[in-house]
Each structure stands twice: as structure tokens, then as C-alpha cells.
Amino acid sequence: MSENSVVRDEPIAVIGMACRIPGASTPDEFWQLLRNGESAITEIPDDRYAAQLRDAGIRRGGFVREVDTFDPEFFGISPREALAMDPQQRLVLELCWEALESAGVVPARLRDSRTGVFVGAIADDYATLTHQRDRSAITQHTLTGLNRGLIANRVSYALGLRGPSVAVDTGQSSSLAAVHLACESLRRGDTGTALAGGVQLNVAPDGFLAAARFGALSPDGDCFTFDARANGYVRGEGGGLVVLKRLSDALCDGDPVLCVIRGSEANNDGGGDSLTTPAAEGQAALLRAAYERAGVEPSQVQYVELHGTGTKVGDPVEARALGEVLGTGRPAGSPLLVGSAKTNVGHLEGAAGITGLIKTVLALVHGELPASLNHESPHPAIPLADLNLRVQTGLGEWTPDEDAPRRAGVSSFGMGGTNVHVVLEQGPVAESAEAGGQPSVAAGVVPWVLSGRGGAALRGQAERLRAFVAARPELSPVDVGYSLALSRSAFSHRATVVGADREELLQSLEDLASGVVPGAAISSGPTAFLFAGQGAQRLGMGRELYEAFPVFASVFDEVCGGLDRHLDGSVRGVVFGGDAGALDRTVFTQ
Structure with missing residues (x-):
């Protein structure tokens, strides 16, 4: 095959996702933060070396809560081993489970399958802290606990997955590179289902100090993407993962298709003015290749989620490449809309690309484009009008012209020149039950089944479900019951709440969450049959x-x-x- 030949990428479906980022513990919370135009950047907490960093002039960042909490027994890990594990390993285990649940996939059903795990990770903060202590801190679990390569392997081991298991480090583009590699694996048939994303936890001061002395951090502690005030970025942390399948398989299996990855591409600048200086030519080549592989005309794209760090050099280079490939071929009155999640949550470095991807998936699903913050006047080296670009500065409805599907691109660039771009399209519209001829369900008593590995976990599940349903009055009790029964793992501690309507079910959940003692299932035993005998019959029963x-x-x-x-x-x-x-x-x- 010649180098100029173009192979159209098979579409990949995003069927589930999970995230833990500044200001948001779930994709729903992330969407509310974005939709409300909020910033999750705060003063550095005292437990993150605030005094030491203030002395170096670093005062702000984006942080996730409770990175030190973990339920090791849930994943079959001893408390002693959990203490030696990088919290990035622990967070990725939690995110993988949550992402599969969001896709309606019971993790146990993937055991022994060709399910792949691709995780971008570039930070070794926990290893730094461990080695700064005396040698007694090194235990039998240190080698596996601190090895970045095991971040993906932990998931494969815990869930019994036999597909590729890869930790990816391409610098700040690592998490989107992991998504690209997962898509390639799916298209080759090496993988049937893939978990892909990235993680970054900033638990040592060294990373802040290194970025500051390199000159990358904004003295103001904000990202001013494409703005005249652009002077560096603010660090963020967290993680995100998506569940991917070939679109044909997802539709066949009845999976929820959040959006479609039409194509993706990765390259390297191949030499700019310096090792860390981006090159517009390399980024433009990346964009052309990505849209050729996706079979999408660049002029058909309505929005691009920028790498958009807010640096004086990087932003103008990115804008020039976008204008050359996606901006100049568009009608003058229809500029390409652009924005950056870094203005909300900071630069998540190893998890930056997956953060931008999840933001864009949410926008595709909801049909709205949230604001890119901190933009008042364009950077003097970014002529937005000439490039036919426009920063999305407010919440707006996403309505393409002429009934075209919503389409978007997501970019992520590494410090060493490794660039990744992913082309997204809104998912196919699912047929409603009524349109598909499915019979309606009569009103009646509906059971909701819940389980957990212990009583406290079960009560926590009840409280989370109550809050979730209470905030969504449009949910059908029958649909909720169906999902709980068929798309959730069944653990040893179980309970069932029943109700004739939504209010009765919510009250039953509240009772369970407040301390009603659940039952524990017997793992094995003989089967028994119970016959009611005479006297239970009545006319019309059933x-x-x-x-x-x-x-x-x-x-x-x-x-x-x-x-x-x-x-x-x-x-x-x-x-x-x-x-x-x-x-x-x-x-x-x-």
C-alpha cells in the first residue's frame, strides 16, 4: 500500500465513561460544571504542600477530593498492599468499574474476554514520596505498587481481562494517545471491548516546581486560552476513562451509543525550533490525516476542543494549524467554534486529552456547547477572523445546518511533539420503545434490586440511587428496575425495595440508606421448591x-x-x- 493511500476508519462507539476531575466526581457533575461556566481552580490545599509551593510563587491548582481513600477489599487487595500502591492505580481501578457500569456492562461478564485496557500516565509523584522516606518504606509491594506499567495491568488482573494491557506515555497527549491505540486495536480485531483514558495525580510538590522553573505555569493561576493574557497554564489532576466497541458490535448488542469516533490519528512534529516548541506544520498534517481517515470534510466540523493550554507560543501555533485545515475552507459567516476545558479544571497533563474528549462527548449528547472561560480579547498572534475561528464564550445550543449531525474534533499535544486528534460525531438516534412496537407496561408494583460487598456499601448504593432518581423525574421506575436487575453486579449483601410509584420507591431507598438491615446471599447450596397448597387461589390472579x-x-x-x-x-x-x-x-x- 502506498504512503498516500487512505484507509477509512471503522467507526468506534463510545458506550460508557467515568471521570474524577477537579469539581466533579462523575460525568454528570462535570457537565453541570461546564454548563454553568464554573471554574474548579482553587488555592492549593494545605495537605498538598501549600506552604512550600507558596514560597515558590505557586498558589493555585485543580484538585480532586479524597485521593487517599480506597476500598481495597472490593478489588481483592489487602490493606497492606493498598498502602504501597500509587493512588493512580487505585483511581483507575475505580474508574474502570464505574465506566463499565455506565455502559450497562457487568464486569464479571468480561472475564477471560479479549477486552483491552489502555491508560495514559506520565506522573510518578507517589514513587517520589516513597523514595524520599527511609528505606523501611520499601516493602514487598513497593515494586508493583509504584510501577507505572502496572496501572493498566491492575485492571486486567482484577477483572480477568485477556486483551492488550498498555500504559501509554507520550507526555501530555498520553490519554488521547491511549484512546487512539484502543481504537486501532478494536479495528484490527485484537480487542472486542476497550477501556481507554488516562490518570494524573499531583501528590508531590516536585511536579509543580519543575513546571514553574520550566516557565510553563501561569503566574495568575488560570488558563487564558487564545486570550491576550495567555501566560501559561495552571495544573490540574484527576482521571477519565471511556468504554469503546466497534459501532456495528455496539448496535448489535443494544449498547447505549453516546457518540461515534469516526477516526483518529497520531504523529510527531518531527523537529521544531526546539524539542518542546510545537510546529504548526506537524499539527496541520495531523489534522489532514485524521479527517481523511474519518471520511469527514474539515468544513463539516462545527467544534474543536483545543489542546489550548494558554501559553504564549503554543496557542498561536495551534490556531494557525486549525485555521489552515479547518478554518479557511468554511463559509465566511460560519467560523469554526473552539474551546478548552483547561479553563475550567486546569491542565490535567497525562489526563488532559481524555478530559477534553469527555467534555466533547457530553456536549454531543446534550446538544449544547459550554463556554470556554477567561477569554476577553484574542491573543495578538491569533487573528481569529482571518483564520475563521471563534472562541465559544457562552453556553449555546449546538444545532448544525441542514440537519447535519453534530461533529467535533479533539486535540491533545505532548511536550515532545507527539500529537493526537480524534474526530467525533453524535451517535445514532435510538428508536423509542413505542416506535419499535414494544408494548407499554401497566402500572403496578416494581422491584428495585441492590447489592454491595457489605452492609455499608449497600446502604451507600441506596443513597446514591435515591439521589440519582430524585434528580431525574423523567426516569421510568420500570426502566430503572430493568437496569438494576440486568446491568449491575450482584454482590453478597442484597436488598430489594418495592413500590407502586416513584415516591414509594424513593422512600423505600431512603429507609434502606438510613440503616435498614439488608440480607446476605448464600453463595452456594441446594435448590428448594415451595408450593403454596390450597387456599391461595383467587379469581383474576395473574x-x-x-x-x-x-x-x-x-x-x-x-x-x-x-x-x-x-x-x-x-x-x-x-x-x-x-x-x-x-x-x-x-x-x-x-
């Missing part, structure tokens, strides 16, 4: 189930058909009839 649930009706008819061959009469006719005397005849009663 009629509501029969009318509401086709599966129940089909089985009921099948059983009645088998019995009726041996009886003088119809079981269904007697049960659903009006003659109580006939129902009390022993032959029908039993």
Missing part, C-alpha cells in the same frame, strides 16, 4: 401480569395448553373467569 408482560403471558398460555389436554375445561378460562365455585374445585385449585 391477570395484570398477563396483560402487562408478554413473556409472562406466553409462558402462562404454554402451561395452560399443556394442562388443558388432561382436564375437563380451561385453566385460563377458570382463573380469569367469574365462577369462584369452579376455581374452588380441587382439580383446578391445585
Whole structure:
């Protein structure tokens, strides 16, 4: 195949995601932060070496809460080993579980499958802290606990996954490079399902000091992306992961398709003015290749999530490449909209690309473009009008012209010149149950099943579910019950709440969360059958189930058909009839 040949990329579906970033512990919380135009940048907390960093002139950053908390037994890890583990390993384990749950995938069903794990990670803060202590801090678990390569391997081991398991380090583009590699693995058939993303936790002062002395940090403690005040970035931390499948497989399996990755590409600048100086030619080549592989005309893209660090050199280079490839071929009155999540949460470095990707997926799903903060006047070296670019400075509806699908690009660039760009498109519109001819479900008592590895975990699940449903009045109780029964792991401590309506179910969840003692399931044992005997029968019993649930009706008819061959009469006719005397005849009663 010649170097100029273009192979169209098979579309990849994003079916689930999870994140833990400044100001947000879930994608829903991240979306609210973005939609409200909020910044999660704060003064450096005292437990993050605030005094030492203030002495160096560093006062602000983006931080996640409770990076020191972890439930090791949930993942089969001893407390002693957990203490020696890099918190980045612990966070990625949690995010993978949450991402699979968001996709409706029970992790146990992936065991022994060709599921791949691709995680971008560039920081070794916990190793730095460990080695600064005396040698007694080195234990039998230190080698595995501090090895960055094991961040992905931990997930593969914990979930029993047999696909590729790769830690990726391309600098600040690592997490988006991990997504690109996961897509390539899916297209080759090496992987059936992939978990991809990145992690960055800034738990030692050294990373702050190194970035400051390199000249990368903003003295103001904010990212002024594409703005005249651009003078560096503010550091952030956290992590994010997406669950990926080939689109054809996702549709066949009935997975929730949040959006589609039409194509992706990675390259290197191949030499600029210095090792760390970006080159517009390299970025422009990346963009052209990405859109060729995706089969998308650059003029069809409505929004690009920038790398957008807010540096004096980097921003103008990125703008020039975007203008050359995506801006100049557009109608004059239809500029390319651009923005950067770094203005909200800081530069997450090893997890920066996945943060921008998750932001853009959320925007595609909700049909809105949130504001890029801190933009008042363009950088003097970025002629926005000439490049046909416009910074998205407010919350706006995302409505493409002529019924075109929403399309976007996401960029992430590494300090050493490794660049990645991903082309996204809104997911296919799912048919409603009514349009698909599915029968409606009659009102009645609905069960919601919950479980946890312990009583406290189960009560926590009840509280989280109550808060989730209470904030979403549009949710159907039946749909919630279906998802809980079929797309959640069943642990040893279990409880079921029942209710005839939403309010009754929410009250039952509140009772469970406040301390009702749950039951513990028996892991194994003999099977028993219980027959009610006589006296439980009544006219019309089962009629509501029969009318509401086709599966129940089909089985009921099948059983009645088998019995009726041996009886003088119809079981269904007697049960659903009006003659109580006939129902009390022993032959029908039993």
C-alpha cells in the first residue's frame, strides 16, 4: 500500500465513561460544571504542600477530593498492599468499574474476554514520596505498587481481562494517545471491548516546581486560552476513562451509543525550533490525516476542543494549524467554534486529552456547547477572523445546518511533539420503545434490586440511587428496575425495595440508606421448591401480569395448553373467569 493511500476508519462507539476531575466526581457533575461556566481552580490545599509551593510563587491548582481513600477489599487487595500502591492505580481501578457500569456492562461478564485496557500516565509523584522516606518504606509491594506499567495491568488482573494491557506515555497527549491505540486495536480485531483514558495525580510538590522553573505555569493561576493574557497554564489532576466497541458490535448488542469516533490519528512534529516548541506544520498534517481517515470534510466540523493550554507560543501555533485545515475552507459567516476545558479544571497533563474528549462527548449528547472561560480579547498572534475561528464564550445550543449531525474534533499535544486528534460525531438516534412496537407496561408494583460487598456499601448504593432518581423525574421506575436487575453486579449483601410509584420507591431507598438491615446471599447450596397448597387461589390472579408482560403471558398460555389436554375445561378460562365455585374445585385449585 502506498504512503498516500487512505484507509477509512471503522467507526468506534463510545458506550460508557467515568471521570474524577477537579469539581466533579462523575460525568454528570462535570457537565453541570461546564454548563454553568464554573471554574474548579482553587488555592492549593494545605495537605498538598501549600506552604512550600507558596514560597515558590505557586498558589493555585485543580484538585480532586479524597485521593487517599480506597476500598481495597472490593478489588481483592489487602490493606497492606493498598498502602504501597500509587493512588493512580487505585483511581483507575475505580474508574474502570464505574465506566463499565455506565455502559450497562457487568464486569464479571468480561472475564477471560479479549477486552483491552489502555491508560495514559506520565506522573510518578507517589514513587517520589516513597523514595524520599527511609528505606523501611520499601516493602514487598513497593515494586508493583509504584510501577507505572502496572496501572493498566491492575485492571486486567482484577477483572480477568485477556486483551492488550498498555500504559501509554507520550507526555501530555498520553490519554488521547491511549484512546487512539484502543481504537486501532478494536479495528484490527485484537480487542472486542476497550477501556481507554488516562490518570494524573499531583501528590508531590516536585511536579509543580519543575513546571514553574520550566516557565510553563501561569503566574495568575488560570488558563487564558487564545486570550491576550495567555501566560501559561495552571495544573490540574484527576482521571477519565471511556468504554469503546466497534459501532456495528455496539448496535448489535443494544449498547447505549453516546457518540461515534469516526477516526483518529497520531504523529510527531518531527523537529521544531526546539524539542518542546510545537510546529504548526506537524499539527496541520495531523489534522489532514485524521479527517481523511474519518471520511469527514474539515468544513463539516462545527467544534474543536483545543489542546489550548494558554501559553504564549503554543496557542498561536495551534490556531494557525486549525485555521489552515479547518478554518479557511468554511463559509465566511460560519467560523469554526473552539474551546478548552483547561479553563475550567486546569491542565490535567497525562489526563488532559481524555478530559477534553469527555467534555466533547457530553456536549454531543446534550446538544449544547459550554463556554470556554477567561477569554476577553484574542491573543495578538491569533487573528481569529482571518483564520475563521471563534472562541465559544457562552453556553449555546449546538444545532448544525441542514440537519447535519453534530461533529467535533479533539486535540491533545505532548511536550515532545507527539500529537493526537480524534474526530467525533453524535451517535445514532435510538428508536423509542413505542416506535419499535414494544408494548407499554401497566402500572403496578416494581422491584428495585441492590447489592454491595457489605452492609455499608449497600446502604451507600441506596443513597446514591435515591439521589440519582430524585434528580431525574423523567426516569421510568420500570426502566430503572430493568437496569438494576440486568446491568449491575450482584454482590453478597442484597436488598430489594418495592413500590407502586416513584415516591414509594424513593422512600423505600431512603429507609434502606438510613440503616435498614439488608440480607446476605448464600453463595452456594441446594435448590428448594415451595408450593403454596390450597387456599391461595383467587379469581383474576395473574391477570395484570398477563396483560402487562408478554413473556409472562406466553409462558402462562404454554402451561395452560399443556394442562388443558388432561382436564375437563380451561385453566385460563377458570382463573380469569367469574365462577369462584369452579376455581374452588380441587382439580383446578391445585
